Amino acid sequence: MESKKKKKADRYIVVLDEQSKSAINKVQKEFNITLNSSADLNDKVRLQNLMGSEQGIIFKNLGIAVIDDIDEEKILHSVSNSSSPIVYYEKEKEFTATNTLDKLKEIRQTNLILQQQLDDLKTTIIEETENKEQEFFLTWGLESIGLSNNNYTGKDVSIAVLDTGIYLDHPDFLNRNIQGKSFVSGEDWDKDKNGHGTHCVGIAAGNISHIDGRRYGVANESNIVIAKVLSNSGTGNTSGIIDAIDWAIEKDFKIISMSLGSPVNIGEQPSIVFEHIGQKALDKNILLIAAAGNDSSRPAIPRPVSNPANAESIMAVAALDKQLKVAKFSNGGINASSGGRVDVSAPGVAIFSSFSKLASNGSLYATLNGTSMATPFVAGVAALYREAYPNDSASEIWRKIEKRVKSLTPQKLRDVGLGLIQTP
Amino acid sequence: MYNYFAILEKNQASKETIIKYFKDNDIKVERVYSSLGIIKLVSTKKLNVTNLKHITSLELDNDEFEAV
Numbered sequence: 001m002e003s004k005k006k007k008k009a010d011r012y013i014v015v016l017d018e019q020s021k022s023a024i025n026k027v028q029k030e031f032n033i034t035l036n037s038s039a040d041l042n043d044k045v046r047l048q049n050l051m052g053s054e055q056g057i058i059f060k061n062l063g064i065a066v067i068d069d070i071d072e073e074k075i076l077h078s079v080s081n082s083s084s085p086i087v088y089y090e091k092e093k094e095f096t097a098t099n100t101l102d103k104l105k106e107i108r109q110t111n112l113i114l115q116q117q118l119d120d121l122k123t124t125i126i127e128e129t130e131n132k133e134q135e136f137f138l139t140w141g142l143e144s145i146g147l148s149n150n151n152y153t154g155k156d157v158s159i160a161v162l163d164t165g166i167y168l169d170h171p172d173f174l175n176r177n178i179q180g181k182s183f184v185s186g187e188d189w190d191k192d193k194n195g196h197g198t199h200c201v202g203i204a205a206g207n208i209s210h211i212d213g214r215r216y217g218v219a220n221e222s223n224i225v226i227a228k229v230l231s232n233s234g235t236g237n238t239s240g241i242i243d244a245i246d247w248a249i250e251k252d253f254k255i256i257s258m259s260l261g262s263p264v265n266i267g268e269q270p271s272i273v274f275e276h277i278g279q280k281a282l283d284k285n286i287l288l289i290a291a292a293g294n295d296s297s298r299p300a301i302p303r304p305v306s307n308p309a310n311a312e313s314i315m316a317v318a319a320l321d322k323q324l325k326v327a328k329f330s331n332g333g334i335n336a337s338s339g340g341r342v343d344v345s346a347p348g349v350a351i352f353s354s355f356s357k358l359a360s361n362g363s364l365y366a367t368l369n370g371t372s373m374a375t376p377f378v379a380g381v382a383a384l385y386r387e388a389y390p391n392d393s394a395s396e397i398w399r400k401i402e403k404r405v406k407s408l409t410p411q412k413l414r415d416v417g418l419g420l421i422q423t424p
Numbered sequence: 425m426y427n428y429f430a431i432l433e434k435n436q437a438s439k440e441t442i443i444k445y446f447k448d449n450d451i452k453v454e455r456v457y458s459s460l461g462i463i464k465l466v467s468t469k470k471l472n473v474t475n476l477k478h479i480t481s482l483e484l485d486n487d488e489f490e491a492v
Contacts, residue, residue: 235488235490235491242429246457246460250458250459273431276460277460372491
């Protein structure tokens with residue numbers, strides 16, 4: 001018997017409610033087919049020999065017929081008819097031959113894959129746990145301002161640091177949002193050959209030392225803006241500083257940090273120009289923060305707060321040591337009746353932060369002293385407040401910072417301002 | 425040569441008017457800081473704010489700043 005080559009068509013398995021001759025005849029008549037009996041199957045006569053167009057097979061003992069080339073609609077119609085012998089039907093399914101050994105191999109392979117995935121997950125969990133633990137390895141300065149209890153990062157807040165620039169190739173600043181401009185003729189903002197600027201930026205906005213996992217920056221997700229107003233020798237002039245502030249205000253950078261100063265004499269009035277600039281900034285919801293200066297030699301009477309920090313409209317920052325005492329070098333508000341207060345204080349002795357490899361004593365990190373170091377702590381904290389209270393004016397942010405300080409009594413207001421800044 | 429920073433009056437005249445005024449008085453307006461309401465003036469002689477229009481304050485630019 002020749003086997004008929006069948007085109008791939010839908011084949012249906014139908015279940016009959018009875019295996020009587022009349023039921024079989026009904027199906028044959030309804031679908032216009034001949035149902036061959038499974039009894040005719042033998043070594044030579046295979047299923048495919050009995051199937052075909054207008055042909056099917058009935059497995060009488062099972063009450064099941066297999067039919068080809070039937071429109072499913074017809075079967076549906078038949079099934080819906082109460083007098084039809086067909087009680088159920090389904091399309092023929094494909095089965096794959098298996099043997100036990102192959103199955104075992106498949107299961108073993110799957111297990112190996114699952115085990116690998118489990119191991120990878122374990123490694124990820126361990127790494128993330130370690131990183132989390134490392135985040136709590138803070139510099140003393142960050143501990144003292146309450147960073148370990150803080151939930152803010154300064155995200156989406158721009159801090160403009162007016163200084164010697166930044167060492168942009170520093171590994172701790174890769175993947176950070178950084179922009180800058182130089183206001184010093186012939187010198188680049190992104191090649192800090194002094195290191196002071198990189199150190200201050202690190203305090204305000206840095207993150208974790210990749211060498212020992214120590215966290216040293218306050219607002220570690222803030223946007224960093226560099227305005228190089230100090231030369232590589234660490235000096236600058238009023239024009240460059242005003243130019244930079246003008247630019248920063250135009251760009252609406254909310255926090256401007258100035259770790260720089262020009263000494264003033266006892267009784268000297270603050271600069272009218274910087275007072276005006278500070279107020280203009282506040283009017284535009286921008287906060288200027290500046291260092292009180294390092295001209296003092298306590299316990300002798302401190303020198304007055306330097307320009308521009310001595311402007312009423314600019315937040316002046318004094319420096320504290322590890323015992324939270326005013327640093328020996330930190331200037332005081334002795335001209336306070338004519339401007340020149342210290343507003344707040346922050347850590348400013350033995351401060352670890354990023355540094356520049358391009359500096360003469362270049363390295364990636366350094367530990368420095370100065371009201372310069374204290375100032376970016378306040379800038380970073382201000383960024384956290386700005387994130388926490390996005391709709392507040394700069395003056396309101398200033399008030400909130402002052403309200404939440406840690407009191408340092410009995411130390412004098414003249415020396416430490418209202419107290420040690422704290423995170424929101 | 426004297427370099428000054430001057431604070432502009434609140435209701436500022438136009439930039440062109442201000443520059444022309446100072447030029448007519450032999451004073452160069454070296455820079456206008458628009459967002460700050462400040463201009464930088466350069467003059468061969470000492471200036472007195474009471475004798476000048478458009479500005480409320482004058483300050484000599486003679487400060488040098490350093491990293492602290």
